[in-house]
Amino acid sequence: MMAAQRSMLELGALHYAYPLRGARRAVLRGVGLRIERGELLALIGANGSGKTTLLRLMAGTLRPDAGDVWLEGRSLAAWDRRGIARRIAVLPQAVDLPSGFRVAEVVEMGRAPHARRLFGSTAQDVAAVHAALRDADALELAERGVDELSGGERQRVLVAMALAQEPALLLLDEPTLHLDLAHQVSLFRTIGRLRRQRSLTVVAVLHDLQLASALFPRVAVLDEGRIVADGAPEQVLGPEMVRRTFGVAMEEATGIDGRRHLVLSGH
Amino acid sequence: MRAAAAAARPMVGGPSLARTTLVLGSAVLLVGIVGVVAVGLGSVGISLDDTARILAHRALGLPLPTTWSPTSETIILELRLPRVLTAMLVGGALATAGTVFQAIFRNPMADPYVIGTAAGASLGAVLGILAPLLVPALAIGAGSEWLGLGVVQALAFAGGLTTVLVVFAVARSAGRVPVVTLLLTGYAVSSILAAAVALLMFVAGRALASIVAWLMGSLAGGSWSQLAIAAPLALGSMALLTLRWRQLNLLLLGDRQAEHLGLDVEREKLMLTVLASLATSAAVAISGTIGFIGLVVPHLLRLVIGPDHRLLLPAAALVGAALLALADLAARLAGGVPVGVLTALIGAPFFVWLLRRSASFPGLGG
Numbered sequence: 001m002m003a004a005q006r007s008m009l010e011l012g013a014l015h016y017a018y019p020l021r022g023a024r025r026a027v028l029r030g031v032g033l034r035i036e037r038g039e040l041l042a043l044i045g046a047n048g049s050g051k052t053t054l055l056r057l058m059a060g061t062l063r064p065d066a067g068d069v070w071l072e073g074r075s076l077a078a079w080d081r082r083g084i085a086r087r088i089a090v091l092p093q094a095v096d097l098p099s100g101f102r103v104a105e106v107v108e109m110g111r112a113p114h115a116r117r118l119f120g121s122t123a124q125d126v127a128a129v130h131a132a133l134r135d136a137d138a139l140e141l142a143e144r145g146v147d148e149l150s151g152g153e154r155q156r157v158l159v160a161m162a163l164a165q166e167p168a169l170l171l172l173d174e175p176t177l178h179l180d181l182a183h184q185v186s187l188f189r190t191i192g193r194l195r196r197q198r199s200l201t202v203v204a205v206l207h208d209l210q211l212a213s214a215l216f217p218r219v220a221v222l223d224e225g226r227i228v229a230d231g232a233p234e235q236v237l238g239p240e241m242v243r244r245t246f247g248v249a250m251e252e253a254t255g256i257d258g259r260r261h262l263v264l265s266g267h
Numbered sequence: 268m269r270a271a272a273a274a275a276r277p278m279v280g281g282p283s284l285a286r287t288t289l290v291l292g293s294a295v296l297l298v299g300i301v302g303v304v305a306v307g308l309g310s311v312g313i314s315l316d317d318t319a320r321i322l323a324h325r326a327l328g329l330p331l332p333t334t335w336s337p338t339s340e341t342i343i344l345e346l347r348l349p350r351v352l353t354a355m356l357v358g359g360a361l362a363t364a365g366t367v368f369q370a371i372f373r374n375p376m377a378d379p380y381v382i383g384t385a386a387g388a389s390l391g392a393v394l395g396i397l398a399p400l401l402v403p404a405l406a407i408g409a410g411s412e413w414l415g416l417g418v419v420q421a422l423a424f425a426g427g428l429t430t431v432l433v434v435f436a437v438a439r440s441a442g443r444v445p446v447v448t449l450l451l452t453g454y455a456v457s458s459i460l461a462a463a464v465a466l467l468m469f470v471a472g473r474a475l476a477s478i479v480a481w482l483m484g485s486l487a488g489g490s491w492s493q494l495a496i497a498a499p500l501a502l503g504s505m506a507l508l509t510l511r512w513r514q515l516n517l518l519l520l521g522d523r524q525a526e527h528l529g530l531d532v533e534r535e536k537l538m539l540t541v542l543a544s545l546a547t548s549a550a551v552a553i554s555g556t557i558g559f560i561g562l563v564v565p566h567l568l569r570l571v572i573g574p575d576h577r578l579l580l581p582a583a584a585l586v587g588a589a590l591l592a593l594a595d596l597a598a599r600l601a602g603g604v605p606v607g608v609l610t611a612l613i614g615a616p617f618f619v620w621l622l623r624r625s626a627s628f629p630g631l632g633g
Contacts, residue, residue, distance in 0.1 A: 061523065
């Protein structure tokens with residue numbers, strides 16, 4: 001019955017506990033979420049709220065203790081790793097790009113789930129790598145060595161690698177952790193553009209409330225292993241919610257753009 | 268500017284045909300030259316011209332008039348050729364396995380023996396050497412061969428492979444084998460086995476010399492019958508490893524990202540470990556433990572041709588083959604020094620030089 005609805009990704013009553021010295025520490029306690037095609041969703045929560053665990057369950061690199069994840073209506077358990085990688089790409093926090101490779105070579109590693117030739121690449125591979133580099137604004141980096149890249153450039157290369165997978169769903173794991181503000185904004189502008197150009201569905205795990213509320217039309221808040229709020233940022237991110245889930249006193253203010261923003265309470 | 272950049276297609280699809288031909292062509296040429304020279308030189312003088320003719324006549328089947336003596340032919344074909352081919356097989360297998368283990372562990376210090384192959388093979392070989400002395404009944408069968416392999420070689424092979432499987436099983440927890448755990452378990456198990464070897468050496472008495480000779484590594488026992496067993500095992504696993512270049516490249520991104528790119532990381536690591544250990548054990552069984560080839564050759568080649576395993580694996584196999592054949596030639600000409608001593612003597616300073624020359628390790632971070 002879930003299968004009939006064919007959401008991009010659907011999470012049903014997910015439970016997960018990490019093994020910890022013989023005992024198990026519950027991280028997720030019944031998370032349910034439905035993500036439709038083309039959505040742009042920010043998943044926020046305090047440290048330890050379980051958001052990175054949730055992302056791993058979505059990517060299929062962890063299996064839930066109870067509940068299930070359905071990708072395009074089919075349980076992730078029924079997909080093989082390669083099949084998942086053709087539908088879902090993950091932009092990690094940081095990856096050590098293996099030194100000695102050129103950017104184009106690393107981006108081509110994103111073609112691995114589609115690989116058909118024993119040694120060479122197909123015309124589709126070449127076209128996909130080119131399009132990925134172009135769309136990630138990394139075309140002029142193609143021939144550079146990965147060791148010569150700045151932080152922002154590395155991020156673009158990782159985006160290109162994810163795009164080379166030609167995924168339907170892009171998962172971002174706190175992708176701005178190591179970027180300055182200008183690069184953070186530019187990354188999300190790129191992601192927003194790509195979502196339209198490539199009809200991507202995007203789920204981003206974020207800890208930055210400002211970024212989430214400014215750039216994402218839908219925000220889900222994870223607190224102590226449960227989704228405690230889910231909706232448009234102006235509905236979800238009230239001062240009360242922030243105080244409860246993040247333990248920080250904030251108040252609303254109207255910015256010069258006429259929109260309401262959360263700011264830290266003064267003393 | 269931008270238009271120009273966009274017009275130029277980024278070079279993908281791996282190394283160009285020209286580059287592949289150049290790299291592998293030079294490596295094959297190197298192997299060929301070293302092969303002829305190593306077969307031609309020795310305590311009995313046979314001209315390189317005759318050597319090349321005998322090889323061309325016998326190995327390539329070229330119809331040449333026999334201008335050489337039958338003794339020369341016997342020396343070349345029955346003594347030197349199998350020994351040189353053994354050196355090449357062992358060198359190629361160790362260099363391939365070293366490349367693979369360095370990628371699995373993303374660690375430049377990894378070598379083919381890193382998770383216990385050498386220690387396990389040593390214990391097997393020592394038991395094989397001592398068994399007929401400890402249990403006289405076995406002495407009758409000691410000289411016999413099983414499928415062309417002596418008892419020592421068979422036990423060394425079994426010891427190497429068994430150890431790796433045990434290490435893998437011990438390091439496994441909750442369906443995963445973390446590389447650090449694997450590395451440390453390999454170290455611990457190796458230490459236990461090395462202690463057992465030391466104990467056996469302590470009680471070995473007259474057999475001590477044979478044990479020491481085996482442990483130092485030597486190619487003096489190279490023969491066609493050994494090659495007939497070891498070559499298919501080693502070459503088969505090397506070929507299968509070479510076909511897994513893409514998976515090896517993905518592992519360089521780290522386990523998690525490799526998984527995101529569709530690799531079943533745990534299964535892949537097990538498969539690569541078994542194949543690399545198969546090649547290593549086959550090599551060690553017929554040569555003893557020869558060091559540094561499996562450590563140095565991959566580093567050297569990454570510096571010269573880059574870290575892409577598509578080209579790195581076959582190049583490492585060829586260059587490893589040539590280098591060990593060359594080292595064994597030097598060992599022979601130096602009056603029969605064990606080749607393992609020589610590779611360590613030359614390999615270690617060379618390795619230090621490489622370290623100082625390159626601040627980082629291509630493909631391995633750091």
